[in-house]
Amino acid sequence: MRSAVLGTGAVGQALAAKLVALGHDVAVATRDPQATLARTDPDALGNPPFNVWCQAHPDVELTTPPQATAQAELIVNATNGAGSLAMLELAGEENLSGKLLIDIANPLDFSHGMPPSLFVSNTDSLGEQIQRRFPQARVVKALNTMNCEVMVDPGKVPGEHDVFLCGDDPDAKRQATELLQRFGWPAARIIDLGAISSARGTEMYVALWLRLWGALGTGHFNIAVVRAEA
Amino acid sequence: MRSAVLGTGAVGQALAAKLVALGHDVAVATRDPQATLARTDPDALGNPPFNVWCQAHPDVELTTPPQATAQAELIVNATNGAGSLAMLELAGEENLSGKLLIDIANPLDFSHGMPPSLFVSNTDSLGEQIQRRFPQARVVKALNTMNCEVMVDPGKVPGEHDVFLCGDDPDAKRQATELLQRFGWPAARIIDLGAISSARGTEMYVALWLRLWGALGTGHFNIAVVRAEA
Numbered sequence: 514m515r516s517a518v519l520g521t522g523a524v525g526q527a528l529a530a531k532l533v534a535l536g537h538d539v540a541v542a543t544r545d546p547q548a549t550l551a552r553t554d555p556d557a558l559g560n561p562p563f564n565v566w567c568q569a570h571p572d573v574e575l576t577t578p579p580q581a582t583a584q585a586e587l588i589v590n591a592t593n594g595a596g597s598l599a600m601l602e603l604a605g606e607e608n609l610s611g612k613l614l615i616d617i618a619n620p621l622d623f624s625h626g627m628p629p630s631l632f633v634s635n636t637d638s639l640g641e642q643i644q645r646r647f648p649q650a651r652v653v654k655a656l657n658t659m660n661c662e663v664m665v666d667p668g669k670v671p672g673e674h675d676v677f678l679c680g681d682d683p684d685a686k687r688q689a690t691e692l693l694q695r696f697g698w699p700a701a702r703i704i705d706l707g708a709i710s711s712a713r714g715t716e717m718y719v720a721l722w723l724r725l726w727g728a729l730g731t732g733h734f735n736i737a738v739v740r741a742e743a
Numbered sequence: 744m745r746s747a748v749l750g751t752g753a754v755g756q757a758l759a760a761k762l763v764a765l766g767h768d769v770a771v772a773t774r775d776p777q778a779t780l781a782r783t784d785p786d787a788l789g790n791p792p793f794n795v796w797c798q799a800h801p802d803v804e805l806t807t808p809p810q811a812t813a814q815a816e817l818i819v820n821a822t823n824g825a826g827s828l829a830m831l832e833l834a835g836e837e838n839l840s841g842k843l844l845i846d847i848a849n850p851l852d853f854s855h856g857m858p859p860s861l862f863v864s865n866t867d868s869l870g871e872q873i874q875r876r877f878p879q880a881r882v883v884k885a886l887n888t889m890n891c892e893v894m895v896d897p898g899k900v901p902g903e904h905d906v907f908l909c910g911d912d913p914d915a916k917r918q919a920t921e922l923l924q925r926f927g928w929p930a931a932r933i934i935d936l937g938a939i940s941s942a943r944g945t946e947m948y949v950a951l952w953l954r955l956w957g958a959l960g961t962g963h964f965n966i967a968v969v970r971a972e973a
Contacts, residue, residue, distance in 0.1 A: 625866055634947070635860045674969045677951075706954045714951035717864070721907075721944035724936045725968060734970035738955060739904045741963045 517542055517585035519578060519600050520592035521549055521563045522556070524617055524661040526570075528589050531665035533572050535695050540574040542581035544603060549575065578604035587613050587692070588650075594620035594639050595632065598646060610649035613685050615692070616640050616712075617656045617664070619719050628723035631716060640679060640712030651685035653678055654712040655693065658722060660732035667697045667735075674735035675702045679711040704738065747772055747811035749830050750821035751779055751793045752786070754847055754891040756800075758819050761895035763802050765925055770804040772811035774833060779805065808834035817843050817922070818880075824850035824869050825862065828876060840879035843915050845922070846870050846942075847886045847894070849949050858953035861946060870909060870942030881915035883908055884942040885923065888952060890962035897927045897965075904965035905932045909941040934968065 516537040518529045525541055532539045543549045543563075552562045567575060574581075582588055582604040592600045597618045601609060620639040622632040633639055640654035655678050656664040663669045667676075676698050680686050690703050706714060726732055746767040748759045755771055762769045773779045773793075782792045797805060804811075812818055812834040822830045827848045831839065850869040852862040863869055870884035885908050886894040893899045897906070906928050910916050920933050936944060956962055 630865045634865050635950070636855055670969050670971060672969055674967075679954075704955070704958060706958050711954040713860075714954035717947040717950040720865070720947040724909075724941040724944035725934070728934060728936050729968070729970055731970065734968055736966040737904075737969050738959070739900050739902055739965055739967050740959055740961065741900060 514538065514587060515585045516540070516587040516589065517581035517604075518589045518591055519581070519604065520590070521575070522591070522593065523558070523560055524664075525589075525591035526563075526566050527661040527665050528591050528617070529573050530570060531696060532589075533570065537587070539572070540576050540581035540585070542576060542578040542600070542604065544578070544600070546575045546577060579608055582608035582612075585612065587615070590614060590616045590618050590643070592618055594618040595622070597639060597643060601643065601647060606647055606649070609647050612650060613688050614643070614647070614650040614652045615656070615689055616643055616652055616654050619657050619716055621719075628720075628727065631720070634717050635713065638710070638712040638716045640709050640716065644681065644709045651680070651682040652709055653680035653682070653685050653689040654709060654715060655679070655689055658715050658718055659735045663733060663735055665696055667702075669733050670735045672737070673699070673702055674737040675704050677715050678703060678705045679707065679709050679715060681709050702737075744768065744817060745815045746770070746817040746819065747815035747834075748819045748821055749808060749811070749834065750823070751805070752821070752823065753788070753790055754894075755819075755821035756793075756796050757891040757895050758821050758847070759803050760800060761926060762817075762819075763800065767817070769802070770806050770811035770815070772806060772808040772830070772834065774808070774830070776805045776807060809838055812838035812842075815842065817845070820844060820846045820848050820873070822848055824848040825852070827869060827873060831873065831877060836877055836879070839877050842880060843918050844873070844877070844880040844882045845886070845919055846873055846882055846884045849887050849946055851949075858950075858957065861950070864943065864947050866943075868940070868942040868946045870939050870946065874911065874939045881910070881912040882939055883910035883912070883915050883919040884939060884945060885909070885919055888945050888948055889965045893963060893965055895926055897932075899963050900965045902967070903929070903932055904967040905934050907945050908933060908935045909937065909939050909945060911939050932967075
């Protein structure tokens with residue numbers, strides 16, 4: 514399956530590598546591929562420059578948003594939240610139309626210091642903004658509630674823990690569920706929260722995730738929803 | 744120990760009954776005790792009127808906020824979030840000063856329909872508003888991430904799951920930890936998230952809790968933080 518991953522950061526790298534490992538034909542999209550490849554310094558978080566990762570993943574094509582998405586059946590939004598709508602605009606509405614768009618981005622706002630706050634929350638969400646702007650895309654919010662290493666390898670955290678789906682298109686959520694199962698998520702730990710408006714819940718949870726990250730000193734954790742037997 | 748519970752709703756009732764069971768001398772505070780006792784209709788959620796509960800709990804005194812708090816060593820804010828600051832004002836700053844104030848309230852805003860949104864979030868929280876307004880109170884945000892039956896009886900949800908503490912006063916958090924252990928919370932499942940500003944995380948999580956409540960069809964659930972062994 515031809516898949517496009519938008520974003521070249523740690524989340525995009527993790528998703529692209531996993532999709533390649535699952536046999537997808539993967540293009541990673543960035544605004545200016547030449548500029549991205551020319552960078553030789555680590556990023557702000559100390560991660561190696563993208564060209565180092567690219568050399569280790571020769572099966573991944575780095576290209577522009579419209580080229581990456583034109584033939585893609587699956588699109589993963591792994592940009593930082595502040596750049597998500599602009600990157601999707603660059604891809605072009607016609608290249609998103611009818612396609613499964615898995616939105617992993619969080620609307621993080623670093624302008625008030627650390628931990629970041631959210632630039633949209635409470636009565637709206639980034640997932641809803643994306644679905645409203647691209648009504649023909651089949652948006653599923655997923656995986657935004659955990660560290661990117663856990664997203665693609667739930668075994669990084671022992672035992673059972675959960676991933677959430679939010680979206681208006683039941684068939685898109687079915688496809689997303691199949692993909693998450695291939696990532697290693699047991700069907701019983703994939704919780705459908707309902708419409709894309711429930712992305713408010715998973716995005717606002719990130720405020721708790723950030724505090725837990727600080728308290729636990731590791732990103733290798735996740736939450737399990739524990740309930741009484743029905 | 745003399746304890747005051749602010750609020751006569753389901754959360755206040757659950758906390759007052761538990762504190763009585765633990766041997767506390769409990770006063771429940773309401774703005775107008777006579778008016779509260781005179782009500783004969785169920786509340787908006789279908790719960791029986793407070794006087795029915797009161798007759799079943801003769802050890803609990805219903806009184807005004809200043810009378811309930813004047814001699815209390817422990818104060819529990821179990822009001823609805825929109826009324827919390829006004830109720831604490833009625834109690835009086837001098838009656839809160841130096842005391843452990845466990846804040847369970849969530850800043851729910853029902854004006855946009857269901858599920859509710861939050862009237863403060865993201866760069867501030869109700870817990871912080873209370874601590875700022877009453878700087879001499881020793882505020883600990885806790886228990887606001889679950890159904891009130893689970894708060895006072897964690898065994899309502901099987902297995903291990905977590906409760907969070909947020910507050911600026913380490914000694915107040917130690918006292919709150921002891922109380923939560925008497926409620927049945929194992930020490931290892933009481934997670935200190937840090938300063939009162941981390942109440943932003945636990946209050947914003949309520950947006951996810953509300954969606955989970957809708958998806959699961961029960962309030963008898965909680966989250967467990969699962970992590971790799973250190």
